[in-house]
Amino acid sequence: MMLLDTHVWVRWLAPAARPLPGPVLAAIDAADSLAVSAISCWEVAYLHRRGRIDLGISVDRWLDLALEGSAVECIPITHPISARAALLSDIHRDPADRFIIATAVAASCPLLTLDESIRKYPELSELLA
Numbered sequence: 001m002m003l004l005d006t007h008v009w010v011r012w013l014a015p016a017a018r019p020l021p022g023p024v025l026a027a028i029d030a031a032d033s034l035a036v037s038a039i040s041c042w043e044v045a046y047l048h049r050r051g052r053i054d055l056g057i058s059v060d061r062w063l064d065l066a067l068e069g070s071a072v073e074c075i076p077i078t079h080p081i082s083a084r085a086a087l088l089s090d091i092h093r094d095p096a097d098r099f100i101i102a103t104a105v106a107a108s109c110p111l112l113t114l115d116e117s118i119r120k121y122p123e124l125s126e127l128l129a
Helices: 006-013 022-030 038-049 059-068 079-087 095-107
Strands: 002-004 034-037 073-075
Touching: 002 006, 002 022, 002 095, 006 022, 006 038, 034 038, 034 095, 038 059, 038 073, 038 095, 079 095
Parallel strands: 002 034, 034 073
Antiparallel strands: none
């Protein structure tokens, strides 16, 4: 299983605005299964509400299609993931990113991200795709 960062997930499903680089697409294609953290669903809804992304349809419908239509698993936020997110290194303070990192660590699965801040976390040293 490979965990997708929110921006990778959105850009993979809606490539017209900002297509993903070839190596990222190749990593997605090579993965045996894909997942996102439940916080990514919140992040998509929040960014849509703030006008930072245009989904073209209601956020509920987009999430339904993005999860069921693409066979991406949504990993719930559990109390161990919540605690781990709070205890991560202080690289940056974006709570959504911290939950995504903690999810990858808890699931021991590679995280696919283009975010350089996330890539700096020592907790991910062996889990970056």
